[in-house]
Amino acid sequence: MAPPERSAIDHTPDRAQHWDDCDPDVRRWVEGIVSGVVEELPRPVGVYLHGSLAMGCYHRAHSDADLLVVVDVLPTERERRSLALRLLDVSEQRPTSAGLELSVVLRSAVEAPRHPVPYACHFSERWVADVRSGGAGPRGTDPDLAGHCAVTRHRGIALLGPEPTEVVGEVARRDLVASVLADVRDTLADGLVSTPVYGVLNACRTLHLLAHDPAPPLSKEEGGAWALAHLPPTHRPVVADALECYRSAAEVPADLRRTHGHRWDEEALLALAAFVRDSIRSAPGNRLPRGATGATVGPSPSGGGAA
16 A cells, blocks of 8 residues: 555654653653663663753654663673563563664773774664564674764763763764764665655765764754755755654654655655765765775664664
8 A cells, every 4th residue: 555645644843852851751761771771780881871862852753762881891691681681671661652772882892982883782673572582682793883972972961870971982083984874875775765754864964974074963853954954955845854754743653654654755865865975975085984885894783764
């Protein structure tokens, strides 16, 4: 069945939330996650909120809670399994329809982050079935983590432990660009058609990064707002559409969240994707480091593409 027209979905905006003013049930839920981490992992160095809830653009209808946990010692297999079960339980008690994305990293890996950053544990909706069937989730390297480290250092919030700048080092420009381009690669592959909300806004903040050195980490919403003021006029309508969906209070089923449950102007998406590819190729210094397209780096454990 073809998706409905855009007008069939409510686009009334929701309240954008920051940790300082978020809904009480969201705050209690995140605090419960921190308590679970403390109980399952011996003496974590810190637990850091990053992503939309730390950047003031958390929307209940679709925004995940993003956490980075820093430890000094690798968790044992028993601790990894115990933590995964605790996070599964907490995730199933979430007060919103969106989920949790949490990674555990060694302090030594984030003191001077290098792309791709290794991680010891990861939990997100993609790994629920694995945990339910006896697994503990993945471990390895994550091409997205250098970008997460940059956000954590500059805009993250310490829920436990020292301030982020005392634990997470500065991400070198080359590593940050490689991480961001690895993330944007998959959505550009099909011209932004399969993940227009996330893909368009993520492409916008990628363009901002390539246009500014140094560049403060932007949220997807901030990237979209920047693009409305700086992209050629022909691309602005589809960016405005993506922003409207991102800000919407509509509860869209999880399997339709990537498109916000309605049709898109595919021609406009393909044109924007081509513009972004051209901009990457022509960026100052041709900032497309080896491995930045993801050819030598494994996929993100979260799967990417979430709004």
